[in-house]
Amino acid sequence: MSATTWVPVIGLEVHCQLGTQTKLFCGCANRFGAEPNTLTCPVCTGQPGALPVLNQHAFDLALRAALALGCDIAPWSKFDRKNYFYCDLPKGYQISQYDRPYCSGGGITLASGKHVRLTRIHMEEDAGKAVHDAGNTTRVDLNRAGVPLIESVTEADMTSSEEAHAYLVALKEILQYAGVSDCDMEKGSLRCDVNISVHPEDEPWRTKVEIKNLNSFRNVSLAIEHEIGRQIAAYEAGAAIAQETRLFDPDRGETRTMRSKENEADYRYFPEPDLPPIPVDAALLERERGLLPEPAAERRARYRTELGLSEYDAGVLTSERGVADFFEAAVRASHDGTAKDLTNLITNELLAGLAGDEIEASTIAELPCKPHQLAELVALTQDGTITKKAARSVVREMMKTGRSPAELVRELGLEQVQDTGQIEAWCRSALEAKPQVIDAVRGGNDKAIGACMGAVMQASGGSANPEAVRDTLLRLIRESD
Amino acid sequence: MEGPDVDLVLETAALARLEVDAGEARTLGPQFAAILKHFEVLSELDVEGVEPTSVVSTELQVRTDEVRPSMPRDALVGNAPDPREGFYGVPRAIPKRDAGGQGGQS
Amino acid sequence: MTRFESYDATALRAAILAGELSAEQATRAALEAAESRGTALGAFLHVEGDAALARARALDARSRTDGEPGALFGVPVALKANMCLAGSPASCGSRILEGWRAPYDATFVERLLDAGAVPIGATNMDEFAMGSSCENSAFGVTRNPWDVSRTPGGSSGGSAAAVAAGIVPIALGSDTGGSVRQPAALCGTLGFKPTYGRVSRYGLIAYGSSLDQVSPFARSGRDLERVMGVISGADGRDSTCIEAPPLAIEPAPQDLTGLRVGVPAEYFPTDLDAGVRSAVEAGIDELRTLGAEVHEVRLPHTRYAIPTYYVVATAEASSNLARYDGVRYATRATGDGSLQGMIAATREAGFGDEVKLRILLGTYVLSSGYYDAWYGKASRVRTLIARDFETAFGEVDVIACPTSPSPAFALGEKTDDPVAMYLSDVMTVPASLAGLPAASVPCGALERDGRELPVGLQLIGAARDDAGVLGCARALQEARGPVAIAPMEGAAR
């Protein structure tokens, strides 16, 4: 057995679709899931004579992404044509950026403290989609052709699949928070290629292999693990690793050759003559800087220090910008000290509801109930109007209808019973049914009172104030001396 | 080996997706060579420090992010050699492609 | 020939508005001429008679109270076959686009229609505008109406012949390296290439994107101004289009007194055709008579213009023509049954020899290892050529020189020698590379084989001085008198 310690070297190239209304160079809608070829025009289908015109908002979003990632913005950049033939590429070239991308540098510091550097980010247009039938044909849908993308390229700074995964999670979070993209891998909004090599510790880097076709975080991890293993095994068997592009086959969990170095395409990049250079003026940069939200990592820290939430809760609340924004709006509408109650309702009820089938909305912002209503509901538990348990039933109704919590409490008859006579009557019958509780409490076991409390709460249909019930039971036990 | 001009024509033709056969390449090769020879005069010039001119216009016209109607599908797919249920049909195209994995190279 | 066929567009519009004839009559006359003379010349690839007559009748049905009539009201026009008119064929003279009909209107076509022009059909051209003689069309050659054994020039030879033969008063062509100025000179019409970006290219099927400009032919200077007034101006569909209002449709005539005219020695080589030299010198004398001062200027990088142009134009073309892959429109060949085989077979069957040669050249000059020496170098030399002009325009207002080094040459004379053919653009490509406005104006004739052949004088202006070049062209044309309609000699043979 060899005692060599192998060090993987990993870099990522991530394509991210920008969340614009329209495509990069034409007015067709940038929308996923439409009927094939219904979102196309002469420009994005490459009809003879049609010309591209840049969507300014796409460029603004790209700038915002670069600012959020700490990149250096070029004072001007330009588009280039990348030439190759494929059925999903209508013009026979992709409008991309080659030697003057709009930004360079920047990077992400992972939770582990590791800093992953970005080489550059450039803008480009997406290709269409080729669907390969079972038979002898491929069918092409050009709805996606021309959708704006940013392609971010890291330095080969990562050394494990865990680091690559952490980088992707962090990148996705930053881009989502900046409002640049929904980063939905299922819709193909985020796609990843991996560059990977391994070398013995203290030796120079070896040949790198590129892996394409990675459409989930899980597949990225699996592909990296598999490829590290394949390369090490080859070297240890005395074989060489060829510089090539490989595809990951998710069904078999392995990578296979797509094309070798000798067949590497010659893209014949040259400046796009249909698009003059893109200037960046200071005012635009400042405006985009102003639109950058507080990053998720900073929010998490603030929730812990200022609101006293646990690391776990802070993490769940900041997992999506929409959830964090909702939570913060609810906190602003609430009294101090309610953050934990709000957190419980959001994480246990709203997020669970969104994940289930009963609720139509897919994001928290789409729910009919609004943050201020959640604040009102928590206020009702704070002033003793309802129990926390009742609040949970109310919020489940609110997220279906958006009706006010006060109205729902009244309609569902959930106000706590404040009538002491009624509570005392329920307590007396509970103690009569379970006289052993009296002895146990007298014997110093206060917890035994729970059995009676449960009976009273049941009798009241959950509307009795638990504090009042407890006090009443203890008083009756004392009085029965 | 057919001689450098003919080989160059064949290699370039493959890149340009032109099915040039050896016979055609033998005709095109000398023309190609003659043209390039005539163009060699460019090598006389020193262009050190001269900025390239690739686009003549200097002001970039842009558009706002507003949706404009797309074209009726039939007006475009209807013009295709092999329209299939609203798609463009082509000969089966996997697994080999020029660049990129399925779901868009770029 | 009926009387009004010798009218220019300005006079024809006035006659229609005065009720001397209807738009329908004007269109019928043009259609008949397209059928007779046009067929003899091979000027048209496609004539849309019914659509043209329907448009003309709609114009005639217009009420007098419908507001100002358009600047080209009732004027029949011809469009080069690389221009998109919704529903009409635009084959670019290529098998690969045979049968394809444009699904949309070009911006300049929309503006022509709005101005009341009546397009009668698509004119013949060198395939994808690649040629200088109109012999590279997949659908037959076009002949010069002054001598049908000769070329009309190219690539917009069909439009030039149609105007020269009096079929239509104005026609549009596209000028990439001289494809309107050179045929205008060889056919004895006026032709004008605007400043790059003056006319939107949206709907012009691309050859060399950084060079292509929609450019008109006419038989009078005032018609050139009129049609430029209609088609010029900012357009949100072409990023390279200049953000400026349209040129004036009826500008005041220009007074040439004190106009500084530059004459570059580089454009009068010792081996320049003697007949061309004397006609052009006569044209320059005419400018002097009109009050212009003539100065010598230097354009030292002129000799590098042809290689620079052919590297840049073919590089862009190799990319622009990549979309003809048999996937989305037009023709398809099966090949070996694979996707890439289908693409290659389609392109092999669809493109003609000159197009293939230029795609090969363009692919080569961009390919890895050759880019810096060819495309990279050429785009820097292009800067030097543009600087030559900037320097010259510090001293003069307009440059005068021949449009073409020779008159119309015989069909077949240069078809086997691409370098000789490329050299026929030597006088026109420099202004194209610099994006400058340039006109060709008839300045006389010479005799060859017993026939009179026209000679053109080229006027080049500073960037964006389209109005100045047009004004000068008009003054020269008006001083020389009406432009003759070609006699169609030899057409009967």
Ligand SMILES: [Mg+2]
């Ligand atoms: Mg890319």
Ligand SMILES: [Zn+2]
């Ligand atoms: Zn579109």
